[in-house]
Amino acid sequence: MSLKIYNTLTRKKEDFITREKNQVQMYVCGPTVYNFIHIGNARCYIVFDMIKRYFRYLGYKVKCVQNFTDVDDKIINRSKEEGISCEEVSEKYTRAFLEDMENLGVEPAEVYPKATEHIREMQEIIAGLINKGFAYVVDGDVYFEVDKFKGYGKLSGRTKEEMRAGERVEVSERKKNPLDFALWKKAKEGEPWWDSPWGKGRPGWHIECSAMSLKYLGMGFDIHGGGMDLIFPHHENEIAQSEAYLSEEPFVRYWLHNGLLTFREEKMAKSVGNIVLLRDLLKQWHPNALKLFYLSTHYRSPIDFTFEKMVEATKAWERLEITLDNINFILTRGRFEALPEKERTKGLEKAIKRTEDKFKKAMDDDFNTPRALSAIFELAREVNTFIDENQSRLVIEDKKVLKEARDKILNLSGVLGLKLMQPLSILPDLVRKLRGYYLELVGSESEESLNLEEVLDCILSLREEARKEKDWERADQIRRRLKEFGVEIEDTPFGPRWRFPLAK
Numbered sequence: 071m072s073l074k075i076y077n078t079l080t081r082k083k084e085d086f087i088t089r090e091k092n093q094v095q096m097y098v099c100g101p102t103v104y105n106f107i108h109i110g111n112a113r114c115y116i117v118f119d120m121i122k123r124y125f126r127y128l129g130y131k132v133k134c135v136q137n138f139t140d141v142d143d144k145i146i147n148r149s150k151e152e153g154i155s156c157e158e159v160s161e162k163y164t165r166a167f168l169e170d171m172e173n174l175g176v177e178p179a180e181v182y183p184k185a186t187e188h189i190r191e192m193q194e195i196i197a198g199l200i201n202k203g204f205a206y207v208v209d210g211d212v213y214f215e216v217d218k219f220k221g222y223g224k225l226s227g228r229t230k231e232e233m234r235a236g237e238r239v240e241v242s243e244r245k246k247n248p249l250d251f252a253l254w255k256k257a258k259e260g261e262p263w264w265d266s267p268w269g270k271g272r273p274g275w276h277i278e279c280s281a282m283s284l285k286y287l288g289m290g291f292d293i294h295g296g297g298m299d300l301i302f303p304h305h306e307n308e309i310a311q312s313e314a315y316l317s318e319e320p321f322v323r324y325w326l327h328n329g330l331l332t333f334r335e336e337k338m339a340k341s342v343g344n345i346v347l348l349r350d351l352l353k354q355w356h357p358n359a360l361k362l363f364y365l366s367t368h369y370r371s372p373i374d375f376t377f378e379k380m381v382e383a384t385k386a387w388e389r390l391e392i393t394l395d396n397i398n399f400i401l402t403r404g405r406f407e408a409l410p411e412k413e414r415t416k417g418l419e420k421a422i423k424r425t426e427d428k429f430k431k432a433m434d435d436d437f438n439t440p441r442a443l444s445a446i447f448e449l450a451r452e453v454n455t456f457i458d459e460n461q462s463r464l465v466i467e468d469k470k471v472l473k474e475a476r477d478k479i480l481n482l483s484g485v486l487g488l489k490l491m492q493p494l495s496i497l498p499d500l501v502r503k504l505r506g507y508y509l510e511l512v513g514s515e516s517e518e519s520l521n522l523e524e525v526l527d528c529i530l531s532l533r534e535e536a537r538k539e540k541d542w543e544r545a546d547q548i549r550r551r552l553k554e555f556g557v558e559i560e561d562t563p564f565g566p567r568w569r570f571p572l573a574k
């Protein structure tokens with residue numbers, strides 16, 4: 071089976087065939103940099119990061135272009151509110167966006183063009199559209215005339231009447247048709263402006279994405295992505311501008327749109343007062359949890375955010391980490407006998423193979439991440455059962471198959487953008503307290519610079535000593551104190567081990 075992708079333009083799943091062999095060229099609409107992004111905005115970046123990673127897993131080379139809209143009414147308003155220049159506003163929030171993406175573990179785009187650095191390219195297209203009769207000038211403003219472009223409405227599948235009823239259509243006497251949209255806006259007092267053949271002004275929003283995608287990817291590139299709220303008018307207008315300008319189609323081969331987020335069944339909006347900023351969420355929750363929350367639903371479906379679901383997602387992530395911990399612990403502590411017992415690993419070997427097949431089948435079906443995830447969780451369950459059944463006596467074959475299972479879980483989770491088995495970023499304060507507790511236990515004052523792992527291993531061996539000497543009270547007390555620090559002790563056939571539970 072090969073990859074099939076749902077194309078918003080044709081409203082069906084299509085075989086994915088790239089313009090150039092083994093290469094995917096994609097454009098994802100980026101943020102308007104006037105504010106920190108919220109968790110609803112983050113969905114788009116998480117989804118297209120997963121899509122990019124899957125293309126790479128399939129062996130494609132990927133070039134992704136993502137713009138920054140750094141000239142816009144919202145930026146102008148924000149600059150007045152904060153009392154800083156528009157450039158300062160856009161620089162501040164561009165930096166914040168890149169920081170957020172890094173903290174989220176989203177891979178950077180290959181190109182990050184800024185609208186203000188592509189004014190010349192936009193003016194070229196606007197001039198071309200005027201020449202071809204697709205655009206008209208009204209006293210310093212330039213509008214695209216939608217009635218001149220035959221295919222207008224083909225992406226959103228709406229009639230002109232339906233589009234007119236859309237809330238984002240600005241009615242103005244200057245326009246021939248209310249659906250006509252601004253390519254160039256005459257400068258108002260105190261706003262940023264550039265010289266142009268039509269007078270001082272600035273570009274409209276839609277033209278920037280046409281100019282930048284055509285510049286970096288050329289006509290007929292593979293994928294254009296964004297949230298469903300961008301289908302109309304933004305993407306509809308991008309198609310009209312680009313195809314009218316170049317007298318060619320298609321502008322884009324596959325249009326992909328992610329569903330939107332609600333917060334407890336309500337739209338996440340400033341006016342409702344329920345905005346959760348990504349950077350605030352990531353102070354309390356791990357990126358893996360947010361990714362699992364999103365990827366547990368198909369990317370085109372709407373999704374409702376609740377903190378209960380974040381708890382669930384954290385527990386799911388923890389299940390994977392515990393499985394990997396179990397494997398690693400056995401691999402380091404277990405004694406593997408050199409016995410020729412090949413039969414018993416057959417089941418798990420098959421499960422590993424089956425997991426990859428199921429994963430690929432799910433992802434090939436328009437990136438069905440909920441099914442891909444369930445394949446990974448199924449393997450985790452099989453591994454844990456295998457360990458339960460065999461850990462009392464391990465043979466050399468087990469070692470190989472357990473390593474394979476671990477690598478498969480890590481690898482496939484990574485394709486979805488999850489980063490497992492990362493070192494814990496424990497607060498330095500906690501390390502200091504644990505070190506203090508250890509010194510208290512051994513009755514020493516010396517400043518030993520043990521790291522987190524070392525200090526916990528030392529405390530565990532003190533507890534083991536206490537148990538050997540049948541000093542149950544001391545052993546118990548150590549367990550209780552560690553629990554206060556958030557560390558759990560688990561006794562296994564290979565001795566005790568510690569871990570930090572992820573879900574609280």
Ligand SMILES: [Zn+2]
Nearest residue numbers: 099100279304
């Ligand atoms: Zn765009």
